[in-house]
Amino acid sequence: MDRFGADKFSYHFTPVFGSQVSRETQVVARGFSMDWLDLYDSADFRQCDPIPDEVMRAGHTISWEEALDRAEHTPEVERFIAALREYGIANGFGVPLYGPDNRDAYAAFGFPAEVTPTEEQIVALTMVARTAHDRVCQLVTIEEGEISLSQRELEVLRLIAHGKSKPVIAQLLEISADTVGTYVKRLYAKLGVSDRVGATVKALKLKLITV
Incomplete structure (x- = not known):
């Protein structure tokens, strides 16, 4: 993401036929x-x-900005926009993502205020989002009941979802980094993923964790 100029990212995986504002929507930021x-x-x-x-x-x-221009500016929306401005989060774009069986999602990429993303950057990040969403759709085909995690595996998974590194996880759980590595490999195998993002998205979708 950084090499395309973006410094912020969010991914919103919606329930089937659901809305992005649904409380059931799973969000990774x-x-x-x-x-x-x-x-x-x-x-x-x-x-x-x-x-x-x-x-x-x-x-x-x-x-x-275009999305905000299209929106109905209710008092609640105006309050949200004011907060965006206050926190300097006005520069970015959103990507609609469509998957099989109405597994839709939304991805957002934010940029520093002084950066104007080029057309090449927008196209590249859009393709990254679409490829990642296709992969997520493949991952969520396993039913929730088919995955069983131990309490320690869940602890490691929650920390992974919060972006903690292996050394930090080891320190927090008072175990060795090698042991953390073993748990991570076991989690990837059980979830059928190969990286942290895949593990986080799948765990959220299966409601194994919340963030």
Whole structure:
């Protein structure tokens, strides 16, 4: 993501026939400040953030500003926009993602205020998002009941989902880094994934963890 100029990313995997504002939508976010993520949650901005649904209605990649221009500016939406401006999160674009069996999603890429993404960067990141979503759709075909994790595996999985490195996980759980590596390999095998993002997305979709 960084090599394409983006410093923020979010991925919203919706329930079948669901809306982006649904509380059942699974969200993975990286690069946003913890203060913003806490505010987004505490202020219940998911219920009034118009950008994801406007991007999905557009049916193609559009900027956040264009999505906001298309939205109905209710008092709740105006409050959300004011918070975006305050936190400097106005520069980015959204990508609608469509999968088999109505497994749709929304991806967003944010940029520093002084950066204007080029057409090449937008196309490249759009393709990255589509490829990743195709992979996620393949991963979520396993039913929830088919995966059983131990308490320690769940602890490691939660820390992975929060972006913790192996050394940090080892320190937090008071185990060796090699032991953490063993748990990670076991988790990847059980979840049928090959990396942290895949593990996080699949665990969220199967409701094994929350973040």
